[in-house]
Amino acid sequence: MKKRRILLIIILLLVIGIIWIVEPVSLNPFSKVEIPRTESITDINCEGSAFTLDGDLEERANDTINKYINSNSFLGVTAGLYVENCLTYTGGAGFTSKRGQKRADSDMLGRIASITKPMTAVAIMQLYEKGMLDLDEPIQTYLPEYPKKPKGDISIRQLLKHTSGVNHYSSNWDALSFTHYPTLIKALDAFKDNELEFEPGTQFLYSSYGYTLLGAIIEKVSQMSYGEYMQKNIWDKANMSHTSLEEDKKYEKKSRLYLKVKSTFIKSPKTDLSVIYSAGGVQSTVGDLLKFGEAVLNNKLIDSTSLDMMINATDELAPAIGDDPYGFGWAVYDHPEYGKIIQHSGSQPGTSSFLAIYLDHRVVSVVMSNSFGSGRNAFRLSRKLAAIALE
Structure with missing residues (x-):
């Protein structure tokens, strides 16, 4: 009788654990409910700009994000574009929470992981x-x-x-x-x-x-x-009003944390980021990351000489193991069509993210998702959104 009771308790704990992690499989929104399509905000004023943008840029960007959501690449995703003196676009699709079936939008707050670097x-x-x-x-x-x-x-x-x-x-x-x-x-x-x-x-x-x-x-x-x-000298100076260290408290618009396991998104345990706060412990929004990119482009945080030092990868050692050349906190890439790009990815429980600054074209592209395991798709989506502006 005692062994049976212990066995029942073990089974019950396993069931509770599965429900907690998977939330459960039956609540996977991609199999049960209509997927929220991209909602976006675009601010266009290109007078005096060298850029000539097609009138359907917002529609094309939304369609691109929708294709990634429809293919189960992300549970929830926000993305953005900044074109200097011309345009700011932000959009979000999918879910911030499977259990609550809350839709993702441009204001989704999430981990940025190594974009902190x-x-x-x-x-x-x-x-x-x-x-x-x-x-x-x-x-x-x-x-x-x-x-x-x-x-x-x-x-x-x-x-x-x-x-x-x-x-x-x-x-x-x-x-x-x-x-x-x-x-x-x-x-x-x-x-x-x-x-x-x-x-x-x-x-x-x-x-x-x-x-x-x-x-x-x-x-x-x-x-x-x-x-x-960071608050005084980086985030405030760049007008990043939704960026902070992730602490143990509730935040409005904060996404839940997920892991992508094949085609299923399971709930991630909430890890403590304080051991790597300066390496990957920051949370932000896609709009704030665009502002960070803009601040870098316009030397609001450091002068152009310091930025040149940061992106000088002539003496780096990364190619010896097949990585992109690395400067001070930036991977540095010379694209055959788009010129010099400085970029960084982010990956940890609850996020796959990507930030790229196209220095020669004065364009910033950002993707933030709420699941680990979607890094390659975050990179590809970032590149495709930038291509829409750079064509």
Whole structure:
């Protein structure tokens, strides 16, 4: 009798777990209800602009997003385009919540994951412009808490370019953190005793922990928390009114977190991002990310000389392992048709995102989705939306 009771409890817990994760399969909106098509907002004023845009741009952009939603590429997605002195377009389709069947729109708030990295890199360059740090000094100059390593000293420049030797996650499971750290300096405890993967400056290894170190340096040098510094010096200056660190509280318009497993979207556990706040702990909207791109283009955050330093990938090491050339916080790509593009993807539980700035054409393209596992589609959708403006 006792064994039967225990077995029933186990079965009940399994059923509850399946319902919690899948919400359940029967609530997959793509099999039960009409999929919300794209709703968009477009502000066009191209007088005096070099751009000549077709009158059906909004319709073509909406149709492009709808094709991705109809093919089950995303559960919910928002996307946007900015063309300097001409146009801002934002659109959203699909669902922010399977259980509540809430539709996604341009105001959907979500994780941006590693798109945080170029923001952190811009913050470092602001401090560099003010003479508050040296890019080539050993990081212990600013962070004595981080122990010296036998394989050599690490510089801020190497952290920015992912050539420091600081380790990244060992697996997708290793990326899941449920521990909260009150500051990024305290978050160093999670990895500061790990040995370097190689001698600094000799190889490329993408490392979110390396950008945690950069965030801790920002805290030490500015004497502000990372969130306070970013709010005052990045987000406020770029008029990004819906951008913040993700904290443990409720947010209006915040999407739920999902994982894409083949054709099914399952609920993701809510991970704690405080160990990588400066590498991937920011939440935002598609409109705010367009404003960030605009601020970069118009030197609202750093001057053109600093931006040139950030996008100089002539001495980078990334191609040795097949990655895009990497500058300071940006992947740098020379497109045969569209010219120089600086870009960054983002991927973690609850999001696949992509931001691209077309420097030669003064265009920004953004895609944010609410599911891990849709990264390739976020990249492709971003490129296709940009092509509509650049044709």
